[in-house]
Amino acid sequence: MGIPDNADDLVKLAIKTGDVYIAAAVHKVAIGSDRKQLESLMFGKRRNALMLARWEHTPASVLQALSNSTDRAVVLRLDKNPNTPSQAMSNLYAEEEDGFKRSLSLTMLIAQHQHTPISILECIAKFDNDIESLIAVSRNPTVNADVLRVLMGRMATSHKFELFKKNVAANPSTTSDLLEEIYSESDAYTRAAVISHANCPRSLIEHAVNDDDVVVMRQLVVDKRLTKDVLARLVLSKDKAVRCSVASNLALTKMLIKQLVRDDSNAVRREIAARADLTAANIKCLMSDSDHWVRMWLARNPIVPRKVLERLSLDQHADVRRAVARNPRCPIGLLKILAKDENSWVRSAVAYQHKSPKRLMLGLAEDTDVDVLSGVANNPHTPQRILQKLTTSPEADIRRGVILNNKARRNTLLPLLEDPYYLHRLMLVDSSKLKEKDKWHLRNDPDFQVRFVVFKWFVNRLNKVIVQ
């Protein structure tokens, strides 16, 4: 059978298959009686309607069609499905108002859904009396500042006001004036959430500098607006989590970095070892650190000079040597040495390293370790004949490496259309190297997910053609 070149033929074919998943894949391009036929195929049996209402891949148009359902179990699943589109959420809310006896738990699900239109969130915020639903609105990241302000007024006398303020403090939509409003009379955790908020005003940062609570300090110290003096004070904090956060602050001075390089806490030194502004003296100190995780972070750091990488490549800990091999600036000479490392995890890092040249990949392709061969399969410098050989590996991870390799050519990938692992066949549907006729070959795949993805791909392709 030829590949349908228009939506109508694709839909007719989907109807002919009688396959619920294929029907779902083409639903959005179906019109008129064809669409009705698809819907009766998908929703005719209650178990299929329930399945589609819950499935994480169900297309939005199908969920939209399902939102007219009067089946409470279907409605509950739609309310919980993160893909349920905005219009369907409106339908579900209207149904709640009109048809059913108002269910508090369903309203709460609508209130927390990220596709619920702002008009409905506003309606819940203004008129609903269920505290849990109001709390759910305050948690919803798509809510706007106006709705949050309405809630602020209504929740002020509620016994859940503290919890509400915490949600507002963590909500990305909260504006700086609202943050200022909730900061002063809140507990330390809420103040800390306010301080870490992207919209936190400078005035609060300056105020928080005098806050003694360690929970607040931990959030405060990562703020780039802190002055050198404040950072110098926080470096001396007794709390290692505070010092750890200071160590990641981009505004840290050279003097303070020097101080933290010798910090008592391993966690602090690990944080320092990953910084992009280390001096030669810092690096010298950290490369001999007693904690191998510190040396590992240093070995991964792209600013580290070649000489240091050479030294770290001799480290007794395989994790450190592996980190050297993963360093984007690791010289080829070092990769050559590490490709012969006794530890397969180190050799694997060389195999995954995109800088590793073709001749190195030829040697690593002789390895027997699955992680090393997975790296070889992933590497863009691996020759096609090696990739072709790896497509016959009994190890799924290795075959998957070939599929993920952007340089794998069509002829290399073709045998993988018969791969026993369904996920591999599914991944190939999106491959830019395969032709349409190769993908169409998967339309009768025994796995329902593969069939769904194939038809969805062809629907999207037809849509692109129409747009062009």
Place this chain on the structure above:
Amino acid sequence: MKILVAVKQVATLDEDFEIRANGSDVEEDFLLYDLNEWDDFSLEEAMKIKESSDVEIEVVVVSIGPDRVDESLRKCLAKGADRAIRVWDDAIEGSDAIAIGRILAAVAQKEAPDMVFAGVQSSDQAYASTGISTAAYLDWPHAAVVADLQYKPGSGSAVIRRELEGGMLQEVEINCPAVLTIQLGINKPRYASLRGIKQAAAKPIEEVSLADVGLTGADVGADSSMSRVRRMYIPAKGRAQMIEGTIAEQAARLIQIINEFKGA
């Protein structure tokens, strides 16, 4: 030489479901069916023996259930099983694990295998007794929770390792034929090849009645079972509580709870 592998199509559930009006089970529309996870490992163990043996070995899968069970049996055929048998009669409805064991034993007597494998338990009912009751009806030796098997086809005994508490293994020599219930992780189950799936679609599944294995309706069903389900229900919620607050606050509370449990 023959290995009989008893498999079951189990039901899985989502978080939202309804109980049937009579309270006996979950409403059918909410059940999704698949091959029992343990049975994948049992079949793989049989296939490993078949593929590494010099002698001809037939792997036969058997299941008890209505038409829908064919889908799971075809999955087994696609993975390399030679034959599939499905036993069903409406009288079987309501049978407990012991009655199911009686039917499987009757099939085994007819098939005369050298070994019978079953999963340790089914993921939906978890009685963990079907394999053992099969052995009892056959009057064969049995071993449960088998995590390793050394068996040479035709040999009068096998060496198995059974998984015990505390990470211990118990090495046992067992006379054959025997019934073994296979534990998860004993091997790495294969995926069926596309060719295998296509071939399996064309293979017949032998439909066997109770009479075919020398049983009658009086031998099975709820009346002949030693246990009967009275009701299924969701118990009242226990002491679980949602941890509320900011992320840092939730983390602090979790640490506090862990420390309380540790006695710190």
